[in-house]
Amino acid sequence: MTDVGEVTATRSDQLLPAPEVDYRRAVRIGLVGALAAVFVGANGMVEVLDVRVLVYPILSLGYVFLFGIPFGMGYLAGRPPPTLEGYAEAEVGSRNVIAGLIAGSLTGAGVAVFTVFIDVVDISSIFIKITPGLAELLTFGLGTAAGFVAMLVAMAAVGTIGGALHLLGRRLKRALLYATFFVLLIGLMQVVVGQTEILRQVPALTRALYHPAGGLRLVSAVILFVLLFGVLYFAERPTRDAVQRYRGLQPEAQRRYRRIGLVVAIAITAFLPVLLGPFLSEVLNLVGIFLLMALGLNIVVGFAGLLDLGYVAFFAVGAYTAAVLTSPNSPTFAPEMIFWIAIPFVLIAAVLAGLVVGTPVLRMRGDYLAIVTLGFGEIARIMFLSDALKPWFGGAQGIVNIPDIPFGPITFDDSVSFFYPIFALAILFAYLSYALQDSRMGRAWMAMREDEPVAETMGVNIVSAKLWAFVIGATFAAIGGALFAAKIGSVFPESFDIVVSITVLVLIIIGGMGSVPGVALGALVLIGLPELLREFQEFKFLLYGALLIFMMMKRPEGFIPSRRRAQELHEDEVLQDAWIQTQKSPGQGDVGEEVT
Amino acid sequence: MAILETVGLTKSFGGLNAIDGLDFHVDEGEIVSVIGPNGAGKTTFFNVITGMMPPDGGEILFQGTDLVGLRPNQILGLGMSRTFQNVRLFPNMTVRENVMVGRHTRTKSGVFGAVFRTRAFRAEEAETRRKAEETLEFFGSRLVGYRFDQSAFMLSYANRRRLEMARAMASEPQVILLDEPTAGMNPRETIEIAELVGKMRDEKGFTVVLIEHDMKVVGGVSDRVVVLDHGAKISEGSYADVSQDPRVIEAYLGLDATAEQ
Numbered sequence: 001m002t003d004v005g006e007v008t009a010t011r012s013d014q015l016l017p018a019p020e021v022d023y024r025r026a027v028r029i030g031l032v033g034a035l036a037a038v039f040v041g042a043n044g045m046v047e048v049l050d051v052r053v054l055v056y057p058i059l060s061l062g063y064v065f066l067f068g069i070p071f072g073m074g075y076l077a078g079r080p081p082p083t084l085e086g087y088a089e090a091e092v093g094s095r096n097v098i099a100g101l102i103a104g105s106l107t108g109a110g111v112a113v114f115t116v117f118i119d120v121v122d123i124s125s126i127f128i129k130i131t132p133g134l135a136e137l138l139t140f141g142l143g144t145a146a147g148f149v150a151m152l153v154a155m156a157a158v159g160t161i162g163g164a165l166h167l168l169g170r171r172l173k174r175a176l177l178y179a180t181f182f183v184l185l186i187g188l189m190q191v192v193v194g195q196t197e198i199l200r201q202v203p204a205l206t207r208a209l210y211h212p213a214g215g216l217r218l219v220s221a222v223i224l225f226v227l228l229f230g231v232l233y234f235a236e237r238p239t240r241d242a243v244q245r246y247r248g249l250q251p252e253a254q255r256r257y258r259r260i261g262l263v264v265a266i267a268i269t270a271f272l273p274v275l276l277g278p279f280l281s282e283v284l285n286l287v288g289i290f291l292l293m294a295l296g297l298n299i300v301v302g303f304a305g306l307l308d309l310g311y312v313a314f315f316a317v318g319a320y321t322a323a324v325l326t327s328p329n330s331p332t333f334a335p336e337m338i339f340w341i342a343i344p345f346v347l348i349a350a351v352l353a354g355l356v357v358g359t360p361v362l363r364m365r366g367d368y369l370a371i372v373t374l375g376f377g378e379i380a381r382i383m384f385l386s387d388a389l390k391p392w393f394g395g396a397q398g399i400v401n402i403p404d405i406p407f408g409p410i411t412f413d414d415s416v417s418f419f420y421p422i423f424a425l426a427i428l429f430a431y432l433s434y435a436l437q438d439s440r441m442g443r444a445w446m447a448m449r450e451d452e453p454v455a456e457t458m459g460v461n462i463v464s465a466k467l468w469a470f471v472i473g474a475t476f477a478a479i480g481g482a483l484f485a486a487k488i489g490s491v492f493p494e495s496f497d498i499v500v501s502i503t504v505l506v507l508i509i510i511g512g513m514g515s516v517p518g519v520a521l522g523a524l525v526l527i528g529l530p531e532l533l534r535e536f537q538e539f540k541f542l543l544y545g546a547l548l549i550f551m552m553m554k555r556p557e558g559f560i561p562s563r564r565r566a567q568e569l570h571e572d573e574v575l576q577d578a579w580i581q582t583q584k585s586p587g588q589g590d591v592g593e594e595v596t
Numbered sequence: 597m598a599i600l601e602t603v604g605l606t607k608s609f610g611g612l613n614a615i616d617g618l619d620f621h622v623d624e625g626e627i628v629s630v631i632g633p634n635g636a637g638k639t640t641f642f643n644v645i646t647g648m649m650p651p652d653g654g655e656i657l658f659q660g661t662d663l664v665g666l667r668p669n670q671i672l673g674l675g676m677s678r679t680f681q682n683v684r685l686f687p688n689m690t691v692r693e694n695v696m697v698g699r700h701t702r703t704k705s706g707v708f709g710a711v712f713r714t715r716a717f718r719a720e721e722a723e724t725r726r727k728a729e730e731t732l733e734f735f736g737s738r739l740v741g742y743r744f745d746q747s748a749f750m751l752s753y754a755n756r757r758r759l760e761m762a763r764a765m766a767s768e769p770q771v772i773l774l775d776e777p778t779a780g781m782n783p784r785e786t787i788e789i790a791e792l793v794g795k796m797r798d799e800k801g802f803t804v805v806l807i808e809h810d811m812k813v814v815g816g817v818s819d820r821v822v823v824l825d826h827g828a829k830i831s832e833g834s835y836a837d838v839s840q841d842p843r844v845i846e847a848y849l850g851l852d853a854t855a856e857q
Contacts, residue, residue, distance in 0.1 A: 453668075455686075459767055
């Protein structure tokens with residue numbers, strides 16, 4: 001240990017001074033912020049989102065969105081440059097704050113100029129979202145001149161705060177940021193929080209927390225903030241110690257803890273619908289159905305690397321098979337089976353559909369595969385819509401009156417009970433994903449994804465590996481489709497358009513391709529959130545797009561990447577240290593002199 | 597007796613005859629080097645006999661079976677495996693998994709075994725794992741221990757080449773085709789690889805066909821050398837004979853060099 005200390009000491013004398021916070025960069029960031037702020041104003045987001053009050057009466061979602069931009073830009077501009085090897089660690093000081101001020105005021109100037117511009121020049125005939133309401137919002141109702149100054153000052157102040165955050169210690173900064181975020185989230189989730197069973201049982205608590213006009217009460221917001229801040233600030237160290245201890249454990253012990261964690265998570269999830277109440281269970285069920293589909297597509301795309309853009313076809317096949325077999329209103333052939341009897345036929349239909357799509361695309365890769373599967377997805381939708389097949393599938397009228405799922409003495413007829421079949425299947429599909437990934441077939445899929453010709457040369461039967469991937473993916477989606485049909489009670493061709501395929505693909509990519517927990521998180525965020533935030537519906541795809549671009553640039557492996565994609569260089573060292581500690585015998589000494 | 601034999605093998609790309617009526621054979625237990633100037637058709641020859649490209653004409657006989665028309669995985673199953681000139685591993689799979697993929701044709705568990713974790717499945721997985729680790733131990737301490745669980749992309753260049761050989765060996769082939777195993781290696785590593793090629797035959801009993809540019813390696817390990825130029829065999833014999841052959845010198849150095857001699 002002593003030599004390490006000495007080496008560091010001698011080196012620190014020769015370190016170059018750390019680069020300073022760059023003001024020119026702050027200017028660039030500020031101008032980007034101005035563009036972004038004007039954009040969200042001009043496309044109507046600020047005005048639409050202003051309806052949702054977060055903290056009564058001072059803060060609406062629209063303002064959070066608008067002022068989040070100078071704040072974020074100030075934070076970025078004031079961030080100390082990363083410490084490079086051979087350089088001293090950067091010291092924070094007034095430059096960080098000034099950079100934040102520069103970025104914030106430039107953003108503010110952009111918005112302020114924009115408010116004057118829309119006041120002087122009437123462009124509302126082209127940009128229909130630019131309304132008098134927007135102008136009033138952007139000037140805080142003070143009139144153009146006073147509003148100009150107010151906006152400039154407000155945004156400059158927010159940017160300065162963003163830059164000044166870097167003066168605080170890491171622990172304090174994190175606690176502040178997260179506490180603010182959670183308070184705003186609780187304000188935003190008023191509908192959700194208010195719908196939970198606990199708050200419905202105790203109406204007084206709801207009244208104490210939220211203002212009747214919408215949003216958190218100012219007092220409760222402050223109390224919540226203090227509480228959250230305290231917890232986050234003081235729990236940080238114990239949490240980090242616990243994580244350290246967990247990392248230091250033997251793999252067997254880690255596995256045991258993971259298993260306990262899994263059981264606890266499943267138990268909590270099992271009680272969720274009861275706690276959350278019917279409205280939220282409905283949202284949860286939709287998330288669950290998308291999760292079933294996503295787990296299937298994860299096998300096709302994440303494991304086997306076959307980019308399937310027409311995945312909705314399998315979902316549609318499952319839904320229509322279940323509809324025809326169970327509904328009394330099925331036009332020609334209506335055996336009126338109960339749901340569980342129909343399931344084997346759904347599986348057969350899915351396997352056939354998987355083979356129908358899989359066989360012709362056996363020789364295709366990458367882009368070509370994507371285009372052809374895209375075609376198959378459209379073919380499926382148009383087929384169900386067509387007049388030729390109307391006697392079987394009802395054309396545009398679809399099939400209605402699909403009965404609920406019976407289960408012994410009870411029926412899954414409301415959203416709370418319907419959660420359970422979806423939940424059970426999600427667990428089953430997750431298990432299947434893990435089991436298949438860690439098997440001969442899983443390795444064949446991965447090898448095929450990495451390099452198809454080489455996989456074949458190394459003995460992988462490409463034909464069977466591809467067909468198995470398509471067939472298993474198809475059955476997952478078809479089961480999801482059958483549940484969807486029973487949940488909604490009707491099927492229409494319009495429910496199965498290309499957007500479903502794209503959404504499922506996006507949630508896999510954002511969650512983390514090839515990772516089961518990642519897919520679950522992706523479904524929760526991308527399906528659950530838009531359901532809860534009705535105001536966002538209009539901007540859903542705009543936000544999806546922004547999120548995708550951000551993810552591809554900053555975190556292409558997804559939120560929770562699979563183990564393999566997460567491997568970083570330092571993990572390499574950890575592995576090496578662990579191994580060297582177990583190999584104390586001198587005979588293994590030659591490992592160190594590795595020639596690279 | 598010839599374990600691998602081609603008769604009149606032809607492959608052309610447009611107007612270019614990459615392989616032009618090649619008669620080639622390897623006897624069991626032999627180490628044969630295939631040499632020739634760049635573009636002579638050596639790698640195309642490997643691609644054609646391993647089924648990655650269909651030949652335009654001729655026969656490929658492996659232990660008396662005609663390989664023409666078989667898929668690459670079937671050819672591997674019969675007992676012929678290869679490495680690639682430009683290392684082609686599965687970079688995001690671990691070292692051990694790369695080698696386990698090599699055992700694909702020697703194992704048979706399917707989707708149902710994996711899902712129900714049957715006794716047969718678990719036994720086969722353990723066996724595959726053990727055999728993979730055993731194969732990696734052939735390369736000494738370089739690819740064992742903590743390296744088992746490293747992704748292949750983390751390995752140094754030389755270790756990638758070693759891993760590729762291990763992957764080819766894992767399928768328990770009779771014939772192993774090595775495409776420039778020492779390309780890009782330093783002299784010390786080159787000597788090590790040359791020794792390993794000898795060990796492959798002597799300890800593991802593989803028949804080895806080697807494409808190689810390093811003449812020290814070729815001279816050191818080969819029982820026989822086959823020289824290709826423009827897809828045709830221009831010379832064949834021991835290294836000493838071939839290196840004196842004027843046609844070989846001409847192919848490598850041009851007509852002037854022969855005239856000067």
